[in-house]
Amino acid sequence: xKSQCLIPIVLIMLISLxxxxxxxxxxxxxDDHIFILENQDIRSFSNIMLFFSEDFDGLxxxxxxxxxxxxxxxxxxxEFLYHFNAFFFHTAISILIFLIIxxxxxxxxIAMVSAFIFAAHPIHTARVTNMTAGFDLLGIFxxxxxxxxxxxxxxxxxxxxxxxxxxxFLLAVFASEEAITLPLIIILYEFTFNKETFIKKxxxxxxxxxLGYFLIALLYIAVRILIIGFRGRVEEYLAGNFFFTMLTMLxxxxxxxxxxxxxxxxxxxxxxxxxxxxxxxxxxxxxxVLIIIFVVWIxxxxxxxxxxxxxxxxxxxxxFSNIAPIQVFxxxxxxxxxxxxxxxxxxxxxxxxxxxxxxxxxxxxKGAIIAIIILLLGFYIAKTIDRNNDxxxxxxxxxKTVLTNPNNSRAHDNLGFxxxxxxxDEKALEEFEKAVYLQQDNFRALANLGIAYAKVNRYNDSxxxxxxxxxxxxxxxxxxxxxxxxxxxxxxxxAIGQFEKAIGLEPRYAKAxxxxxxxxxxxxxxxxALQSFNDATRIDPDYADAHxxxxxxxxxxxxxxxxxxxxxxAFELEPKNSLYRKKIR
Numbered sequence: 379x380k381s382q383c384l385i386p387i388v389l390i391m392l393i394s395l396x397x398x399x400x401x402x403x404x405x406x407x408x409d410d411h412i413f414i415l416e417n418q419d420i421r422s423f424s425n426i427m428l429f430f431s432e433d434f435d436g437l438x439x440x441x442x443x444x445x446x447x448x449x450x451x452x453x454x455x456x457e458f459l460y461h462f463n464a465f466f467f468h469t470a471i472s473i474l475i476f477l478i479i480x481x482x483x484x485x486x487x488i489a490m491v492s493a494f495i496f497a498a499h500p501i502h503t504a505r506v507t508n509m510t511a512g513f514d515l516l517g518i519f520x521x522x523x524x525x526x527x528x529x530x531x532x533x534x535x536x537x538x539x540x541x542x543x544x545x546x547f548l549l550a551v552f553a554s555e556e557a558i559t560l561p562l563i564i565i566l567y568e569f570t571f572n573k574e575t576f577i578k579k580x581x582x583x584x585x586x587x588x589l590g591y592f593l594i595a596l597l598y599i600a601v602r603i604l605i606i607g608f609r610g611r612v613e614e615y616l617a618g619n620f621f622f623t624m625l626t627m628l629x630x631x632x633x634x635x636x637x638x639x640x641x642x643x644x645x646x647x648x649x650x651x652x653x654x655x656x657x658x659x660x661x662x663x664x665x666x667v668l669i670i671i672f673v674v675w676i677x678x679x680x681x682x683x684x685x686x687x688x689x690x691x692x693x694x695x696x697x698f699s700n701i702a703p704i705q706v707f708x709x710x711x712x713x714x715x716x717x718x719x720x721x722x723x724x725x726x727x728x729x730x731x732x733x734x735x736x737x738x739x740x741x742x743x744k745g746a747i748i749a750i751i752i753l754l755l756g757f758y759i760a761k762t763i764d765r766n767n768d769x770x771x772x773x774x775x776x777x778k779t780v781l782t783n784p785n786n787s788r789a790h791d792n793l794g795f796x797x798x799x800x801x802x803d804e805k806a807l808e809e810f811e812k813a814v815y816l817q818q819d820n821f822r823a824l825a826n827l828g829i830a831y832a833k834v835n836r837y838n839d840s841x842x843x844x845x846x847x848x849x850x851x852x853x854x855x856x857x858x859x860x861x862x863x864x865x866x867x868x869x870x871x872x873a874i875g876q877f878e879k880a881i882g883l884e885p886r887y888a889k890a891x892x893x894x895x896x897x898x899x900x901x902x903x904x905x906x907a908l909q910s911f912n913d914a915t916r917i918d919p920d921y922a923d924a925h926x927x928x929x930x931x932x933x934x935x936x937x938x939x940x941x942x943x944x945x946x947x948a949f950e951l952e953p954k955n956s957l958y959r960k961k962i963r
Contacts, residue, residue, distance in 0.1 A: 383480070386493070387473050389490070389494070390469070390473050390493050393759070394469040394472055395469075397758070397762040397763065398766065399763070401465070401769070402458050402461045402465075403457070404507065405457060406509065408508065408775065409510045410508070413510045413513075414446065414450070414509065417434070418886060418917055418919075419886065420446040423447055426447075433606040436606065438555075439554060439555065442513050442516060442517065446513060463513070467515035467518075468497070468505070469497070471515060472493050473493065474519070474523060475493045476493035478529065481533060482567070482571060482683075483683055488722070491725040491751055492724075492725040494755055495724055498759050498762060499638075499717060500644060500762045501641050501710050501713050502713075502717070503644065503762055503766060504710035504714075505711045507765070508711070508769065511711050514711075517551070517556070518550075518554060518557065518715060520550035521554075521556075521560050523546045524543045524547040524560060525564065528543040528567075532568065544594065547594055551594060552598060555598070556694070556697045556698070558598065559697065568587075570689070615700065615703045617652035618652065625653040625661050626707060627707070628661055628665050628668060632664040633708060637713065641761055642761070645778075645782040645783055646710075646789070647706070647709075647786045648710070674688075675689070684723060684726065687720070687726065691720060692716075694716045695712070695716050698712040731743065772792070772799075779793070785816055786816070787813045787817030788813070790813040791820060794823075794830070798829075806826075807831075807834065810826045810827035811827060813827070821850040822853075824844070824847035825844055825847040825856040827843045828860075829859050831843060832863045840863050854883040854890065855887070858876070858880040858887070861873040861893055861894075873897045877897060888915075888917040891911070891913040891917065891924075892910070892914040892921065895907045895908075895911040895924075895927065896927060904931065904935060908932075911928035914928075920951055922947075922948045922951035926944065926958055929943075929961065942962075942963060946962060948961075949962050
């Protein structure tokens with residue numbers, strides 16, 4: 379490694395560490411429970427083929443699932459190691475950005491400050507501080523590594539770099555679909571920095587240089603459509619149709635730019651009102667802002683860094699632009715790769731000031747620029763540390779999110795779910811009712827409200843809410859909840875029917891097998907109960923409650939030795955559980 383790179387890389391590592399030093403004792407929050415704690419698929423390498431042949435929660439990222447499995451095999455449920463995984467890849471990506479920009483602009487200072495800005499920017503907490511989102515960084519790392527290898531091939535004609543780049547791109551798209559923009563980024567790079575050569579050789583080189591990347595992208599799209607269909611997690615456009623969704627996205631683009639410039643009041647969910655007509659004032663103002671940016675972009679097309687930075691921002695936002703409908707209009711985590719363009723543009727702008735001729739002493743200007751950079755990084759690091767604290771635990775995260783988004787149904791639903799786990803039933807019920815009031819078709823909130831009603835013995839209201847949830851989206855966990863309500867009412871046959879529906883939708887949902895077993899046991903069908911309990915523990919060997927329940931049944935059947943083994947497993951999985959401890963002899 380060249381000595382000119384060593385100091386910047388060490389500084390990037392330190393800035394990244396200072397920014398995220400306080401994340402390592404944060405608990406599992408939000409979707410960490412779905413993708414890590416409750417995801418039995420990642421607990422065995424025998425499921426590798428499953429990752430490639432099926433989706434998970436509407437996502438098709440097989441290499442990310444494999445990454446989960448690798449980390450889980452090392453870390454288990456150790457929060458520190460999951461945070462280290464995200465921190466490691468964020469730091470590695472920040473270093474990669476320095477190396478890429480150094481190749482692009484051949485200016486160490488611009489490359490170094492760009493990487494500093496990226497490493498510290500608070501907007502990235504949505505990807506780095508959240509353990510689950512941190513696994514997306516694997517695909518981004520492969521994407522940027524592929525781009526770096528391509529630049530070395532293009533600029534230095536390094537043997538083998540082109541094929542390494544293609545291979546890394548293949549890994550990238552199967553780890554995170556946002557990497558699919560790389561072929562456009564490569565063309566943008568050639569057009570910006572090698573324009574004359576690019577135009578002259580375009581016809582001759584298009585097959586040799588670019589077709590491979592587009593074929594890999596098409597391969598991924600074809601496989602993804604085959605596995606989960608074209609749209610994936612949602613079927614409908616958020617604004618009702620494609621046209622109004624695209625108009626709404628104009629507001630989102632401007633909001634993204636604002637957040638990069640002023641990263642304050644960061645939140646997990648951003649409220650974006652769908653455009654319902656062409657005379658929406660915010661949409662019109664956003665359109666005018668984007669027109670101004672477009673004019674600046676065109677007028678400064680000879681300024682290679684400005685042209686490339688602005689283009690990078692918009693190109694890498696394509697996967698999150700709702701061209702194919704996604705779950706939300708806007709999320710801070712979507713800015714991770716686009717912010718590279720912002721970081722480069724800001725760094726370039728700061729150093730461009732130094733080149734302006736003026737009567738002021740150049741030493742004074744240089745000192746002022748250094749002071750601005752230090753103050754900016756200090757502000758970013760402080761804001762990042764502050765935002766990291768919001769992710770401390772579920773109660774902190776959702777209380778903060780509700781505070782910043784009082785009209786967001788999902789935020790209230792998650793806060794209610796947190797209170798429910800804390801056994802604060804009244805507070806949970808209040809939050810679930812708010813969530814449903816704010817969004818009548820929030821099927822998760824309806825299901826949670828149904829269970830909350832059951833806890834206060836409002837069983838008719840409970841079943842009504844749960845059925846409304848099913849009418850909106852047939853979901854395996856909701857069927858399981860309906861089954862639990864019927865079990866409470868002593869209607870075991872109906873309960874069994876609901877548990878079987880849950881298993882029919884998701885055969886690997888261990889909880890439904892456990893609940894089905896309990897229902898069978900309650901009506902004396904002990905052979906079926908044993909089979910279902912064994913299914914639950916086979917699917918999820920770390921499911922302590924299923925082991926305990928199996929032990930209870932075995933004890934009832936007089937099989938004390940086998941029962942003790944199950945009690946011992948349950949206790950080892952959850953040694954703080956006093957109920958399990960009492961059963962150990």
